[in-house]
Amino acid sequence: MKAPKRLDERERLAVLNILEDLRDSYRMLEKAHQELKDVDRVKTDIISNVSHELRTPLTIIKTSLEIIRSEELDKEEFENILSMMEDSVTRLNDHIENLLRAVDIHRGIYKLKPEPVDLTLLVPSIVKKAEKNAAERGVKIKMSLANDLPKIRGDPAALERVFENLLGNAIKFSKEKGGLATVAARKEGSSVRISVSDNGIGIPEDKLDIVFAPLYQVDATSTRMYSGIGLGLAVSKSIVAAHGGKIWAESTVGEGTTVHFTLPVAAEGD
Numbered sequence: 001m002k003a004p005k006r007l008d009e010r011e012r013l014a015v016l017n018i019l020e021d022l023r024d025s026y027r028m029l030e031k032a033h034q035e036l037k038d039v040d041r042v043k044t045d046i047i048s049n050v051s052h053e054l055r056t057p058l059t060i061i062k063t064s065l066e067i068i069r070s071e072e073l074d075k076e077e078f079e080n081i082l083s084m085m086e087d088s089v090t091r092l093n094d095h096i097e098n099l100l101r102a103v104d105i106h107r108g109i110y111k112l113k114p115e116p117v118d119l120t121l122l123v124p125s126i127v128k129k130a131e132k133n134a135a136e137r138g139v140k141i142k143m144s145l146a147n148d149l150p151k152i153r154g155d156p157a158a159l160e161r162v163f164e165n166l167l168g169n170a171i172k173f174s175k176e177k178g179g180l181a182t183v184a185a186r187k188e189g190s191s192v193r194i195s196v197s198d199n200g201i202g203i204p205e206d207k208l209d210i211v212f213a214p215l216y217q218v219d220a221t222s223t224r225m226y227s228g229i230g231l232g233l234a235v236s237k238s239i240v241a242a243h244g245g246k247i248w249a250e251s252t253v254g255e256g257t258t259v260h261f262t263l264p265v266a267a268e269g270d
């Protein structure tokens with residue numbers, strides 16, 4: 001039998017290089033495996049959170065239907081049940097709209113249909129829709145729209161989503177008593193700045209950016225006080241960015257939050 005060949009220095013270096021490359025590849029594989037495991041865990045978390053958030057209003061609708069079918073209700077009781085069902089349908093609809101938009105955005109197929117939009121008409125109609133939910137939580141909504149507000153260029157349905165999400169948060173994260181949400185808009189150069197403020201629980205300073213990340217919630221525990229999937233701000237951010245605007249939050253914990261966003265003024269003759 002032949003004695004194994006001794007490697008010369010050049011060959012030894014080549015083998016060492018290959019080993020080093022192999023080690024790198026192994027490390028990358030290990031990292032990819034861990035990331036995949038993380039994605040899988042995140043997906044499971046999302047599915048379980050989404051299912052829970054959808055099931056709650058569905059259970060209310062189902063129970064209400066059973067009561068309507070099996071009990072003699074007077075007019076007031078009937079109205080109350082209908083109102084609860086209406087709230088649950090709105091909640092379901094909002095979640096589903098956010099989920100659908102988030103999927104479209106993720107796939108890169110989200111398309112705007114921009115047109116000149118008069119915020120002095122759009123904002124009051126959205127506020128009117130939010131008023132019932134606000135009243136149930138003891139929150140008042142105020143509007144402060146500048147007199148000389150120009151039309152902006154935007155997609156009304158997409159903007160409605162943004163307003164509903166921001167106003168929904170302002171109402172949801174209000175304090176027990178004396179909640180106030182304000183929607184303000186004023187011209188700022190070639191943009192309009194819209195600010196949705198509340199005097200609620202606030203967001204810690206180090207979380208002001210990350211709250212715009214999909215699925216991030218300051219309190220993500222299963223026993224948290226506030227419902228939600230964690231998509232509202234992320235979807236709003238993508239919609240505002242698609243309009244060429246910016247969105248950001250300012251807040252003081254215990255005092256309140258303001259989310260500002262900008263939209264381009266519509267061109268003259270648009």
Ligand SMILES: Nc1ncnc2c1ncn2[C@@H]1O[C@H](COP(=O)(O)OP(=O)(O)OP(=O)(O)O)[C@@H](O)[C@H]1O
Pocket residue numbers: 098165169170173198200201202203211216217218219227228229230231232233234257
């Ligand atoms: N006005 C606010 N006041 C206090 N905290 C807020 C406010 N708006 C957002 N947050 C924080 O940012 C997180 C993310 O908000 P986002 O609207 O994306 O999700 P969500 O309201 O929890 O769920 P969803 O909007 O999908 O129903 C919230 O869970 C909350 O912790």
Ligand SMILES: [Mg+2]
Pocket residue numbers: 165168169228231232233
């Ligand atoms: Mg929200």
